[in-house]
Amino acid sequence: MSEFPTWQQGIRQDYPPLRGLCRVDAVVVGGGLAGVTAALMLSENGVRTALLEARALAEGATAGCAGMITCQAIHALTTAARTRDMAVVRSYAQLMREAVTGVIALAQRLPQPCDITACDAFAFAETEDDLPALHRLMALERELGLPVAEGTDAGGCPFPVERSALMKHQGLLSPLPYVLGMAEAAALLGCQIYEQSPVRRLEGHRLTTPQGVVEASWVILCTGAPLDCHDRSLLALMAPRLRELRLLTSAAPLHSAQLSVHSDEMTLRPCQEGLLMTWDRGAYGTDQADGAALIRDRTLRALLPESETRQVILRREVFSRDGLPLVGPLHPRDSRLMMATGFGGLGLTGSFLAARLLTGAVIGRPLPESPLFLPFRRYPGRSAFDRTALLASAKAFVHGLTSPGTPKCPHMGCPLRYNADSGLWECPCHGSSFDILGQVEAAPAIQDAALSPRDRP
Numbered sequence: 183m184s185e186f187p188t189w190q191q192g193i194r195q196d197y198p199p200l201r202g203l204c205r206v207d208a209v210v211v212g213g214g215l216a217g218v219t220a221a222l223m224l225s226e227n228g229v230r231t232a233l234l235e236a237r238a239l240a241e242g243a244t245a246g247c248a249g250m251i252t253c254q255a256i257h258a259l260t261t262a263a264r265t266r267d268m269a270v271v272r273s274y275a276q277l278m279r280e281a282v283t284g285v286i287a288l289a290q291r292l293p294q295p296c297d298i299t300a301c302d303a304f305a306f307a308e309t310e311d312d313l314p315a316l317h318r319l320m321a322l323e324r325e326l327g328l329p330v331a332e333g334t335d336a337g338g339c340p341f342p343v344e345r346s347a348l349m350k351h352q353g354l355l356s357p358l359p360y361v362l363g364m365a366e367a368a369a370l371l372g373c374q375i376y377e378q379s380p381v382r383r384l385e386g387h388r389l390t391t392p393q394g395v396v397e398a399s400w401v402i403l404c405t406g407a408p409l410d411c412h413d414r415s416l417l418a419l420m421a422p423r424l425r426e427l428r429l430l431t432s433a434a435p436l437h438s439a440q441l442s443v444h445s446d447e448m449t450l451r452p453c454q455e456g457l458l459m460t461w462d463r464g465a466y467g468t469d470q471a472d473g474a475a476l477i478r479d480r481t482l483r484a485l486l487p488e489s490e491t492r493q494v495i496l497r498r499e500v501f502s503r504d505g506l507p508l509v510g511p512l513h514p515r516d517s518r519l520m521m522a523t524g525f526g527g528l529g530l531t532g533s534f535l536a537a538r539l540l541t542g543a544v545i546g547r548p549l550p551e552s553p554l555f556l557p558f559r560r561y562p563g564r565s566a567f568d569r570t571a572l573l574a575s576a577k578a579f580v581h582g583l584t585s586p587g588t589p590k591c592p593h594m595g596c597p598l599r600y601n602a603d604s605g606l607w608e609c610p611c612h613g614s615s616f617d618i619l620g621q622v623e624a625a626p627a628i629q630d631a632a633l634s635p636r637d638r639p
């Protein structure tokens with residue numbers, strides 16, 4: 183299994199590790215889509231910014247991104263419509279619609295070409311059984327003011343579909359050159375970018391990496407789950423999931439289009455080498471993910487019998503339980519310690535929206551919709567979901583205490599589970615992960631896990 187997607191080319195600049203003391207107005211932690219978009223927008227608005235990335239830019243969830251730019255946010259919109267007021271969901275849908283235009287315009291002016299293409303997006307019902315769900319989706323999108331039309335075609339889909347919901351004026355790009363191009367543009371505006379600079383300690387607005395220290399008025403955590411976060415309500419609002427990106431050869435090339443089954447479980451798009459498929463494998467760090475892999479293999483054999491898998495990339499992505507991104511201060515006590523995550527499978531448009539919200543807060547021009555995305559928000563039904571999520575994590579925690587041989591997550595002590603497919607130790611409670619030597623790969627954990635030689639797979 184290869185680690186970085188081969189289907190896209192990007193010209194990497196070498197950014198050094200942080201050494202010594204760096205004082206800036208804002209420090210962004212995490213060099214994925216969210217962090218790099220925020221760093222660029224802050225720099226464009228005259229904010230002295232530094233960006234710290236633990237490894238290399240775009241190696242986290244962003245390496246799995248298939249590059250579909252869309253506001254056909256099926257999972258996010260249907261989840262939000264179940265848990266939030268319609269007025270709130272409508273504002274979110276409109277901001278996402280603006281973000282599609284924003285991402286396309288931004289991609290066109292970057293120093294690196296990133297294969298930006300305009301295209302239609304189709305959500306499709308594969309069989310008659312899927313039709314009611316597709317019609318519910320279309321009714322919701324119409325109610326939210328999104329331009330959706332019904333059809334029988336699905337952009338040259340290589341297998342027959344029953345019915346589709348068409349949204350025009352969406353887009354495709356290659357995420358790696360997009361991220362590297364944004365970083366290059368930010369650096370030209372004076373943003374200090376540091377790679378191989380994991381934040382190991384976070385004390386107020388002072389951040390320590392192995393060789394340096396950053397002091398900043400604003401700290402913005404774009405690390406998937408926020409670093410070293412122990413707030414149980416906030417942790418319970420996040421839902422880490424395991425998702426896969428698969429590069430397939432295909433006998434019948436798809437037109438320029440993006441396709442999703444109505445539940446967003448599977449998406450398809452064309453690329454130069456064939457087809458890109460994404461698949462949701464279930465809650466992170468659990469057995470669910472193995473079952474999903476079997477279903478995916480069966481579906482692939484049935485729908486695309488002639489395709490062959492060239493590459494598989496597995497990544498954790500943090501969703502929110504109410505469908506809306508989590509962007510803004512982590513808690514009301516400190517409005518200058520902010521975070522951005524929970525894009526529900528839509529990191530391109532979600533990161534663009536997050537960067538607008540974060541930059542607005544830093545330059546004193548907040549968007550009127552900012553309160554909708556506050557990470558410490560309350561919403562109807564919260565107590566019910568809180569109980570379920572907290573019970574699940576308490577159960578995992580107790581299991582860890584009663585199984586002395588199991589490696590534990592240094593974040594809050596949950597037992598880790600080894601995933602042979604990704605080659606990582608994964609935390610089922612809050613989504614941290616560690617390589618086979620115990621080195622932390624994904625937050626909220628900030629420290630390495632203590633693994634003994636007998637824990638080596």
Ligand SMILES: Cc1cc2nc3c(=O)[nH]c(=O)nc-3n(C[C@H](O)[C@H](O)[C@H](O)COP(=O)(O)OP(=O)(O)OC[C@H]3O[C@@H](n4cnc5c(N)ncnc54)[C@H](O)[C@@H]3O)c2cc1C
Pocket residue numbers: 211212213214215216217234235236237238239240241242243244245246247248249250251252379380381382404405406409425426427460461497498499522523525526527528529530531532623624625628
């Ligand atoms: C398979 C798959 C397909 C997808 N397809 C699409 C798509 O077609 N369209 C779309 O819009 N979205 C898509 N997404 C979603 C999108 O990729 C994500 O929402 C987005 O990449 C999240 O970006 P991020 O910056 O929040 O997180 P990440 O990319 O995970 O970035 C977080 C960064 O923080 C760094 N970090 C962590 N801890 C530290 C530390 N202590 N110090 C410093 N740095 C640290 C990590 O190394 C990482 O680089 C897809 C996601 C997946 C997994």
